[in-house]
Amino acid sequence: MKPHNPGRVPTDVYLSFVSSLSGNRMTLLVGVIVHAATCLAIAAKTQSFLYLILAAAFVLVFGGRMAIFWQFDRVDKERLSYAGIQHWERILVAGAAGTTTLLGIASGYAIFFLGDGFAELACIAVTMATMVSVVGRNYGSRMAIDLQTFSCCLPMIICSLMALDFYRGILSIFLIPFWLTTRAMANGVREFLYENVIARREITVIADRFDTALNNMPHGLVMVDPENRIQVINRKACELLKIGDPERLKERDLSAVLRYGARYSFMDSTQPELILRQMTQVADGKLSRMLIHFPEDLSLEFSASRRPDGGAVLIFEDVSSRVKAEQKILHMVRFDALTGLPNREYFSHLVQDYLNKHPKKRGPVAFMVLDIDEFKHVNDMRGHITGDHLLCAIANRIEEQARKAIVGRLMGDQFILFFPHAKDMEALDAEVRRLHAAIQGNYEADDVTFLVSLSGGFALLESDAFAMEEWSIKADLALFESKSKQRGGIASFEREMDGRYIEQQKLKADLREAVGMQGLSIAYQPMFKADGSRIECAEALARWVHPEKGAIPPDVFIRLAEEMGIISDITRFILMKACADCMTWPEHIAVSVNLSARDLRDADILSVVSEALSASGLGPERLHLEITESCLIDEPAAVRAILADLRARGITIAIDDFGTGFSSLSYLDTLPLDIVKIDRSFLRNIVEDDRRLKLLRGTVNLARELGLKIVTEGVETTEQLALLNKYRATDLVQGYVFSPAVPAQNIAILSQSLAGGPTPRRRPKVA
Template sequence: MGIGSPENAPNLPAEVYISSVSALYRDRRSLFSGTASAIAASLVTGWISGIIWLALCAFPLALTGVLRWMDMNAYERNAGSSQTVEQARGWERRYIVGSSTFAVLLSLWCFLAFALSSDPAVHLVSFAVCLAYMIGITGRNYSSDQLVIFTTACAAIPMIMGLLLHLEAAYLFLALVLVPFFLSVRTIATRLRFTLFDAVVASHDLRALATHFDTAVNNMPHGLCMFDGDQKLVVFNDRFMSLLNLDASATWKGQDVRSLLGTALAANQVPLEASDAIFSAFRKWTGAAGTAPLVIDAAGHRILQLTFQPIKAGGFVLLIEDITEKRRAEERIEHLARYDALTGLPNRSHFQEQFETVMARGRPCALLFIDLDQFKVVNDTLGHPCGDALLCQVADRLRKVMKPSDVIARLGGDEFVVLRELKGPADEASLVAQRIVRTLSEVFTVESHQFVIGASIGIALAPRDGTSFEQMLKCADLALYSAKSDGRGVWRFFEPEMDARVQARRALEIDIRNALDDGNFEVFFQPIVNLRTGKSSVCEALARWRHPKRGLISPDAFIPVAEETNLIIELGDFILHEACRQCVTWPGNVHVAVNISPVQFRRGDVITSVVSALDRSGLPAHRLEIEITESLLLENTAAIRTTLENLRSLGVRVSLDDFGTGYASLSYLHHFPLDKVKIDRSFLQDVEVSSRSRRLLAGVASLSSELGMSVVVEGVETPRQLALLKELPGVDEVQGFLFSPPIPACEISSFLAAGSFDFEKVA
């Protein structure tokens, strides 16, 4: 505490120290009686001895007593419960000054009595009063070590000096005895102080601990109660009352545990049969430690868990926890682990569990693998939120058309599966598939948008096609692939030949990967001839695969697989770089055209690839033409449009290849940044004999030309077709076997050097 605080309690709690100081000012009666006795003794000794000075000592004693009385009043007025340690230390010093001053005056009176009088009665009165006052004030104020020291010293020194003035044996003996007496008084005061503060601090710590324990217990999230050896309630917290829905105003202490449990079960509306089961479990439960917690379902809206822990001295502690949210969270986690979060259907793992349950019955069943046909278009055009809403509608329709015993699940994306136990022939599975295709082909409405998506289904039968989940799913997937290959909106049963075709396709995929690594792909070029000059103005780059065993393979055999596996990105980059490298060696007025797959636009970085090819080859951007297909325009995304505009800003020309084979309308020619239109060879069918075909071709060519695009007609194979095209306005260039088939890169330079075509000679 520092100066002014009890020496024996440097770690004394502040409130204990402040209380000890307050005790000094509390007893006014002892101050009044002590002062009055001293004044009376002073007057009596003065009257007995006739020495006026002894009587006059009463006045400073009285004045000091009055000042100390006033100081006590000041303490009462100014010191409150908010008193600090520093303030208490100041009041202690004031008390020590007042008490020591009174002790000095009293001992001086005693000294004068011995010095001025030889009357033994006077000596006895003064010595006795002074000694009694010193012992009394030391006994009352032993809590302050400094007060004991000062009062003892102030009283003892003048008394001893007064005794020493009389050189008699009795007086000298008293003076000699007073020294150890005063020391023993101080020692007794110190011991009392130790005992007092030890007890006070211990009591304070115990109260603080009890307060902290009570606060902790009543603020813990669990209900806590303690029962004695007779199973009577002795301790409980507020949470215990609220969890058991008990009346807090009632008297529960001393209540028997079974009676309390019965009241709690009734208050929480636990059914009678459930209560009987809980009581039965509770009797076994309280008999041994380490048993599992007891769970109480309170009226279906709250779940309580009771944990029992015996006490060695007898009785037990009961911990009550509200596990409602915990159980709900566990149920949510369990649901998320077993069900699809979007549609609420079982997910793959839960579907597998149900599949294995059905298989364990040994009954035949059909697994129908469903894939939505046009879902990607919805996702790409309207966004994923709209696509998610569509998937939920698909799930709802499947629930409506299937039996309650059927198992429906979503595997992911737009893939769903249905498991049906068959009671008749396999035709039942075909009827189920027909029903699903019909209901999913009806119009969907999502956010005011209407569309038809359709579905394709692959069917595997157990045990014919397999009994394991993975095998059945694989077979159904192969059947689904066959259904989509046959035009979509249909269903197919698994056949062993499907697996063989898939294996062949996978082998082809591996061969393509190896061919890319080994450099077995080549670039051939087919000239595009200017219809006015007869010169080759552009050469279209075409991929060829020179297989070490199968020889030269046409792109029709490997391009679709490359697009499905995204290998087209690597293959397309190779063709682009090689075409630019070859074009640099050609005459400066000849351009090169390179096809870019829609997959490259969606998955690759076309701009980076084009810039890289131009930089590495040194080819000017205006000599490169990028050919795209109608399917890319159908996606009509801002990203596609931006990419095409960026290509044109580089100086690269953009051509629409095979126009007329897809679903693109003439409006696409206006909305997209195009430089050239290549009219598909299908427009040349019957053109030699049908005036209607000629008018259709002429109209498309004329419209494209008027929109500012150059026009190329593909597939020119006969002189008659060439002659008709020369007569049509708007056609700028022609391409076809009439002029040249695709030729290897090593021969294209010689071909271009041969000069222009003689159309008269060709005709």
């Protein structure tokens, strides 16, 4: 990299070269003293007045150069342009050339005019010494080198040739190579320095860029030598590890630095060795990465690579946010969002993990399922938010009472528990029942007190026989048993339950086949006018005669159909058959069909009813549809819309089993109803108990005020019928007092027989 002309040299480098012309001022002072003293010595020996003048001239030139240097020092060099630097170069070179010109004159005069050996030797020696110093002082300017060597050597060459001395002439010619050599030396020094300045500048730029990149990277970086001494460390590494300033840590042992951090910052005392040990494993390829958790919720992920010289590069980053996000996602996957309890999958993992950790431990364990009784009524009355708060309160109490048991949320309003090893079955049974008793009672949610009962089913077994799915089924069977007996009860699994479960599954399969093959039949229970003079309507009741078990009670197979999701198929069959049968009866007799909650979950029931009426030709006014309060628990607004649509078509809507629900009275004013069917439970003991009779009369009067027709179910005795007629407590009567459920063809026969007057039955017969 040769600066052949100043125009190629960057301005700042050019300025530094020119500034060097004003440097080393002490050597100038020494030089002027030597020059003046030499001239005075020659003047004293040769009595030449010229050398006195030259001595004075050296002093004057020195003074002038000092004045120039002083002015140059005061110049604002940052504002100097390239032309301004050239201007100052010429001024500084002119001052230096003045001194060398005086030296050349003194030497030439001594050679040609004086002919004195001392004068010649003194002048030439001082001049040559000055020429040597020219390289060291004026390398920065080719102009200065050329001008000073020319002004020194030319007078000596001319005067040597003028002396007409052959040997002097030869020596004088040798000054030309000396001049060229001096010039080449100065150029070499200048080029060398120029290359080094440029290289240093590039190195500085690269170093600055590296430093900027190193200290602005989001990762911490530590580079160590084979002895584990820190060679490079960035600010991010110091911030993450809280180990001080990077400049103070270079050449320090990394293990000592980490131990210092453990002693005076947030690290645990075991973590420095862990970092070093795992760093070695990562660098050697035994681990791909390592994640270390520090106090203050800091998580750092480390990676390392081995350097060719045996050292290592350690890179790490703060992954606390990622770790927290992963933990949150993992928590969402493992735990129920509402109660914070483990979900079914994670509960299974916790149970299996417990069993794996205690493979040799002996003793019984228990698996339990809890179900909140009638929890849907809470959502219906108070809303789902209050229901959620109550559910959380129940979950908290279960957790508090669980002690060592593992608790999870199964689904909806059900919880599951696993009780670890106990010393014997009796102790474990007692612990399960203690917990069940402890969680019953009052709960507070949204400033409301709820009396809550939970039904429970559990299974006791030896731990080596535990299988999650199998024993979950057994606990469910025990839960079903407890719920069928009493609300809030608890039952332990018994082997007989397996048989009943298998039998029930077979019964479900047979029911599905019967529904698919239309193997059900229909009986009709007539509804008479209160005086028994005429049949107004007949309720269609599904019947199933099993080929092996005989008649299956409706409450059994209807419940099974609802569990299996085929109740709508039964409803469709009954609607089609009932409408067709009704067309064979006298025109004043209507038919009534029950709808389930599943039937009213979507608008498909509208098309089914239309199809049944269209296929049979039955008028909509002769079709009654009965619903129960359970139909309104889920999506009551949608159910009301469907009922309103059916009623608008001319179909009569009745609410069945009135009085058995949780809030029956609230439905009378909000639903599109025509008929209220009073449940048989209202008639119990009305003959003997005046209060029950008053309750019945009050309910009937309320319904009449709302313009609703009254049907009383389950009237079995003439005494009950007499009371109902005495107080005009019903419009239609349905019950054994007049007739049980009969086949379709019997409805017309009964209707015709009434021409001779009704004959109330004194004893009910089972249909």
